[in-house]
Amino acid sequence: MKFRFPKLSTIVFIALFFIAILIDLPKNSKIKPLVIDVSIFGKKIHKEFDTKLGLDLRGGSHLVFEADVSKINSSDRADALESARNIIEQRVNFFGVSEPNVQTSQSGASQRIIVDLPGLENVEEAVRLIGQTAQLTFREEASVSAEIATQSSILARLTKETGLTGEHVKKATVQFDSSGKGGPSVGLNFDKEGAKRFEEITGRNVGKPVAIVIDNQLISAPTVQQKITGGQAVITGQFSVDDAKSLAVAINSGALPVSVKLIEQRTIGPTLGKEAVEKSIIAGVIGLSTVILFMVVYYRRLGIIASIALVVYGLISFAIFRTIPVVLTLPGIAGFILSIGMAVDSNILIFERIKEEQRKGKDFDLSLKLGFGKAIDAIKDANIATLLVAFILFNPFNWDFFPQFGLIRGFALTLSIGVITSLFTGIIITRRLIETFYRSSK
């Protein structure tokens, strides 16, 4: 055997292979996975390659709220929804979960806000806080006779809006009674305009009650002792600490311009996701090993080459997942595992074609050439249907007449990345491997 310089493309492949390995390294290994941290023309580029797990695997909550936009002019609906989204995002940040995701979505006539909260423990509280409209208003007595007043409830008596609302609140904070006796209360710090109005309101209502109303519910109706200046007010009520906290956050983030209703929620605990990942890895490893075993037993040396190509395939796909990054969900992993099975397909197709050509009496080189050429057409044709279905399932343009499920998207995405990558590894890399190892040893 004569020594030949490896072709340039071989070097490129090997480089690609090592880059893929660098990207794929687990985070807690001795050699850390690749981190790109360069600045080009003053622009800083920082990229860490990390596996992004979906909510179903890392645990967390997926909440879908439907916004009631019926009371808003159709021309203002998009704005209202966007501002509701921003407010909800602010509220969500309060929970301190990493990488929350709040997005709007339209489906026919209904407007939705989708909130993803990874690793959240207390869903109940989150749902309450996010869904709270937090429309804070102050009401005073309408100028009717006191006769009715004695007969009806306080809220019915205090019907006149004062024009002072949550919008005039600069900051709301949770306060505790210094004596420690009463429960927590929410302190309000008005802006300039709010302070002026509050002064006027208290000024003209001395000796009368002023109602503090949140989302049309009376929270308290203290009787004004004297005119209050300085722009400070306190809301007391039967609050728990959590209630007070969530009220303060809600007022701070502003009232939602639309009321929202929870229509879907999926909360997965961290344990379930962890078990699912472990089980999927076991399934994947067993599957891969049996496939390799089968290939080697049946196709011998060609099988070994196909197996190498398969491992390269796995490494490259995984590197692509980490680079994009693809959020891996459980069905996404299934798509990946399935694509491994399919990736071998192109190799089998090619090998059988090569064998066929050899049976016809052609020599190896020619058989290789013809086999590859003929197989590629069939491989291309056969995979288009799969890609077509994956396209519809992934729904890349978010068409609202197709389903927009996160889980299925994960499957469609990993499957199509798998199919495309396997065309590359199954055809190009296998060919290079055969040319380098198989022929030289013949």
Add this chain to the structure above:
Amino acid sequence: MIYFLKYTKFYFIFSILIIALGSFAILKYGFNYAIDFTGGSVIEYRFKAKDVSINLIKKTLSDRKIKALSIETLDKNTFLIKTTPIDEKQEATVRKNLEGNKSIGKVQSLRFETVGPSLGKETVRKTIIASIVAIFGILIYITITFRKLNYGIAAIIATFHDFFVLIGVYALLSHFLGAEVDSLFITAVLTTMAFSVHDTIVVFDKIREYRRTSALSIEILANKALTETMVRSVNNSLTIILMLIPLVIFGTLTLKFFAAALLIGTITGTYSSPFIATPLLVGLEKLKSK
């Protein structure tokens, strides 16, 4: 060369039997629809204590006026509860009430999912649209690829064959093992239909190639093509099957039946190309030449 087509009758009878059995299951038992489509709640609890009685859980739910649709044990201390739609507050109360029982102790909520009924209806509508578009897409694609009408018709019938086999067998799984029709199942159905075309293309390609160069009868050429592609078809599906089986065995609840559906789809997809699509094509071509 093996004369595969000699046994065409048996292939058809076998398929008809499977589809008849499946249709029977669909009509008799119907499907087990997931909350994705019907709306409702699913709760998965893990108890510290083992062997908690299902009746106790049922009672706790009915005390809170929650209607339990089904309660099943996943393993000794993990339970899957399905109810009409409840919210997170109701779920928290149920959990608290369960924990109040001495025999239960600490309750860990592994999963809680609720889908509102209106959303369920919308999902059904969208899924149907997506499926129709996907199916038409596949049909158009087949027609374009094969240009000749008979090839297209044979491939399409084989694709529908796979569709019916899959939903029929799944109805059996649904009834006997509790597999659910959820959005993942629909995904599996569409993927199966795509796969089904995959294998058929390879065989038909071969037949077309032979016909260009040979004047022998279509029957002989088809047998030749089947002989040539059989190993490849079987091996190819075998690798997919080898990957899916561990997933069916080890996969979690959500994944198990998804993988099972894909597995059934792969098997019927592989079967239909040589044993349904090819004999059909031969029949159609013979009819034409008469």
